[in-house]
Amino acid sequence: MSVGMTTLGIIGSGNIGTVLAKLAVAAGIDVVLANSRGPESLREKAAELGVRAGTAVEAAEAGDLVVVTIPLGRYAEVPVEPLAGKIVIDTMNYYPGRDGRIEELDNETVNTADLLQRHLPESRTVKAFNNIAMVHLLNLARPAGADDRSALPVSGNDAEARKTVIELLDKLGWDAVDVGPLSESWRHERETAVYVDPYLPEGSSLERIFGEGYNDPGKPAPAAEIEKLIATAHRPPVKDLQA
Secondary structure (H helix, E strand, O other): OOHHOEEEEOOOOOOHHHHHHHHHHHHHHEEEEEEOOHHHHHHHHHHHHHHHEEEEEHHHHHHHHHEEEEOHHHHHHOHHHHOOOOOOOOOOOOEOHHHHHOOOOOOOOOOHHHHHHHHHHOOOEOOOOOOOOOOHHHHHOOOOOOOOEEEEEEOOOHHHHHHHHHHHHHHHHHHEEEEOOOOHHHOOOOOOOOHHHHOOOOOOHHHOOOOOOOOOOOOOOOOOHHHHHHHOOOOOHHHOOOO
């Protein structure tokens, strides 16, 4: 699949969904953006971004690649049939204070991406874009070959699906570190060393970058740094996660 010829469906119009739409449009990729409130609620945002607004089903049907970027607690709302046979990019993280307690995650019997893959048995789920704040995802994007290009981790059970998502990352301005199957995706979930911190400039903080209107430039994190952090990751006790 040539990423240059794809339509990107995005289910979820929050921070990450909006930034991915901006990067995709800048890369010449057609985008269909959806949220839970319907296309009418997206009319102004879609016009500003230069994308098409649609329902979740329409975004799923239109996308050659489809991003799911909604609160994890709502993963079962993702349409199943329109995504059969497609690559689905999962950006979701587990926040118990928002998502409610999910016993399988607390017991560490599954990863967050496993939940979506099980919900979409005929799709190929790839975990990506979940370890970075939206402001850095936007501000650290660089052209291919740039000396200060950063990398993001990617995991998924299907090697060809991972390769396609890595090609998409390249198109959007990012290098990638191939983490392997979804069983290893915990290495770039919350509370690991690769989560948000590698892209934080000295003196910045999570509170500042998630503050409204703050435009943190970010700190480049090359593939070698991300690969090292992935390799040395320690799994935190998920049951102890707070909001």
